[in-house]
Amino acid sequence: MDRHRLQHAFEGLKAFLLSKLSREAFVFMFFMLVSATFWLLLTLNESYEMDVEVPVELTGVPPEVVLTTELPPTVQVRVRDRGTELIGYYAKDSRRQISLDFKAYDHGEMYHRVVVTHSDVQKSLQRCFDGSTNFVSIRPDTLEFYYTRGHMKRVPVTFRGHVEPAPLYYLASLRCQPDSVTVWAEQSYLDSLTEVSTVVTNINGITESVERTVALPAVRGVKLEPSEVRLVADIDVFTEKQVEVPIVGTNFPAGLSLRTFPAMATVAFRVGSKDYKRVTREQFVITATYEQLMALPDSMLTLQLRSVPEGVSQVRIQPQRVQFLIEQTEE
16 A cells, blocks of 8 residues: 555656646756856955954963963954955964964063064964955054063962851951962062952852952963962851859959959850850959059949950950959968
């Protein structure tokens, strides 16, 4: 059954191809193809403009030379030519590039800025295109690079910006990794350089430790290695803690001592959860000198902390005032 249908379809197709209508259709399609070809040739013979990216390469750089600001990777060229010529520019060609020889611009200086003029750029581009091609624009129209021979310095990195934790959290530590970078530049620049600051970075409302890549500012004629650092912000949550701290008298004459009511004060404070066990009562000191007590108008002493450990905040003393006696002790 399938074979019979296939034979019937083949005979129908053969009859159509041999028919007058089929011959007229083929003739029409042939003339349409010829017309389209002539139209395309006439169109491509017109002048057009297009943008072409031309790679830039610096060759022959000695190993002791460090480029502190390199050439741009490409030059954007807007060209005008016939369409038949421009079609070839759509394909990338490894021979179409600006190649500059470092030796042609090196005069032996320890530090130097090299400017490749517009005319030199244009001459290099002319070797990359056909003679009939005109340049409408070249961006950039001049090229420059900086280099140095051995002028370098290691300087610390400082963070510029603001890190603000969410309420009930605090910034336990903030650091840059690495904490210093190598700088290549002109010697006079290095002599006045003491540090490198990051670009301004603000981080707000964080509730957990974060790491973020932060760039170092680019300066023309200066190379930084690395050119970016990792900002590490350690975030911790606050917790409340209380310790009992004795009230101690100092500078008392022999035979005299201080007695307060109560003898100890409660010190309440906020501390990070990581430092909760580290902070103890021995790190807080409440003292009153003999001279201070003698100058008071009554027997009430306002308590003051003389020593507070690092990392605590919102310190409160209860009670804030205590009664005291100066009593005689046995020799």
